[in-house]
Amino acid sequence: MKAEIITIGDEILIGQIVDTNSTFIAKALNKIGISIHQITSVQDEKSHILDALNRAQANSDLVLLTGGLGPTKDDITKTTFVEFFQDQLVSDSAVLAHIKDIWKKYIKQPLLQVNLDQALVPSKATVLMNASGTAPGMWMEKEGTVFIALPGVPFEMKALLQNEVLPRLSEAFELPFILHKTLLTYGVGESIIADRISDWETNLPSTIKLAYLPNLGRVRLRLSSKGFDKELVEKSMAEEIQTLIPQISDVFVGFEEDNSIEQIIGNQLVNIDKTLAVAESCTGGKIAAQFTNHPGASKYFKGGVVAYDTQIKTAVLGVDKTLIDNHSVVSLEVAKAMASGVQKLFNSDYAIATTGNAGPSKGDSDAEIGTVYIAIATPNQVYAQEYTLGNQRHRIMIKTLNMALTLIQKEIFKN
């Protein structure tokens, strides 16, 4: 079975928005056994959309489209569908009632003609009700290929996909089992890992594919396999992973499919009944935001101080001013004092602190751009490490975040 995604919208092609819809759809389809062999983004232009539809129809059994279903004049997916399927638009009474209901309950503003027109759908379409918005999804078929159009608003697309599309696909197609296992490693580069595991990689069975995904201080190793015998796929994968892990045990953190590193840290802190606080200078809130992204963070994460201004490090975190004068605000000593300071202030068991120069200018310190100190405070001690992380602001910030997560992860799994 061949499947592809087509995303419609000039905003993608001029680089104004990142196409996260395709990522979400591809991942969700993989989970039910459908591999995507191509993603195509095209302009809001009828002839170009028609080209893409024709090409997809010739190549694929399933085509998922997003975008161009909104109420404004730049939304042309429905009129293009009418042409492609040689159909006409009709008003769907269930969609119309749903729109009126939304306006009555939530919007409480005059219902405009453009909103009512959202109920127009091609007569041959199976309507997929959009509980989260006004643009319905549509399921259509042409010469053996299934076309599913979804709105481009990520929130609406996701709900429609989960509730209306995936169950119907599982019913309409006989699908294999797809298994991805991604090993998260932190601390060494991809060629070093590749060298270490080279023999293992050479002997991998052809049914398992390996990919290296390096990114700012971490490398993800993804193993992929597929088959109709789920048990066999899982067994073969488990065997290979069992051989692999001992070769990378010093840098291996966990499986991405189960949890991110911050979730692994959070779960372990809950297990050992300990709490965490953070004092951030050069990461500016990113470490706190990373932990609080996940529900349940309140079980172990007490909070943090973004001590962006030097004066805040003394006034709020209680860092001794003479320490800053003697060692500079970007130093091992100040990082340690920040970690201890926030640990005390927040009454937490563990604390992380960052101070560094992310550039582009030097700020309140003579430290070179890219020089970063990360400190960890534990119930028994406080220590810090120095890093040199390049000269690009955003990269320095993300690398610092990843290194801080690596340090605290190693610390709390020590015993």
Add this chain to the structure above:
Amino acid sequence: MKAEIITIGDEILIGQIVDTNSTFIAKALNKIGISIHQITSVQDEKSHILDALNRAQANSDLVLLTGGLGPTKDDITKTTFVEFFQDQLVSDSAVLAHIKDIWKKYIKQPLLQVNLDQALVPSKATVLMNASGTAPGMWMEKEGTVFIALPGVPFEMKALLQNEVLPRLSEAFELPFILHKTLLTYGVGESIIADRISDWETNLPSTIKLAYLPNLGRVRLRLSSKGFDKELVEKSMAEEIQTLIPQISDVFVGFEEDNSIEQIIGNQLVNIDKTLAVAESCTGGKIAAQFTNHPGASKYFKGGVVAYDTQIKTAVLGVDKTLIDNHSVVSLEVAKAMASGVQKLFNSDYAIATTGNAGPSKGDSDAEIGTVYIAIATPNQVYAQEYTLGNQRHRIMIKTLNMALTLIQKEIFKN
């Protein structure tokens, strides 16, 4: 001139990573007058890459590819190029010297054969030196179409594009002027804006295209135009914008091409010589991270407290415990006390505070999921607003962020 982007990598097609490279390339090419008419993502599979190359060659004058140039076995772009261009790989002495130099200066580990092999390039390729990494870019031509291959690591791709590709493209092609102006609006929905500006939109000249980009509490209006007479394009665009702005002045914040809303806020704070601090509960560090993403934030941003744990609101921010007991931790009163607390603690002129229930469970409050309070402290007063922002954690957090930015923006531009 027709241009397209091809990104290579299974990680995109299984939804493991978001393709941000295409976004960056599309935006950068637009700036020098090149429109992208299609973006295609294909698997790490020779036959599929060859298909994509052949189709692109038949359709486009310029093709930019990223991915598959790394040192590991899953990287097959170069061997595929050899087949497509009927060429062979040769070792490039400049690249080889560059790789050896990187290992000597930075890596300080044994140089492996896979690293040396990075110097292999098709003999017909013009090598684009990658100063930030070991995989060189390549410029090749076939029957009038230019193919440019770049590494998939975003940092390396970006540097190569800026330094090696864009100048060469500007020289090789005669390019038009492309102008995008995107009006940032905060606070009302797209159909309301569309209705308000409907007459203006109908009368837009055909040379200017309008798009609506709605997203979690804000709508961006993008106007696009293109032509060889730069002055004419700019004049016509300026006239239309001058007519548009008065119709949306209550929700218009600024132009995205100039600045994001947090930069607009930052610049204004610097102009009026005032500072800002934040106290975040339900946004968990996201507001601080948003401001500190930008260089120069230290000029006005003092920092913040992530008061995730209820106890931190009293212990660190000095919120009166009886206030929490009487009104609940998610309340107008606590939001105001948090804003005043951080304003005092950080000695800032302005402060923002958020408290709310982002779900999925209720936490230390009886407030419904989606109930959020945002407070603003100014040099003269403190006030707060209540919001109801749905029931999805991530959306609630981002909407709160956007609403907080809207409130502080309106406040500091009041006079």
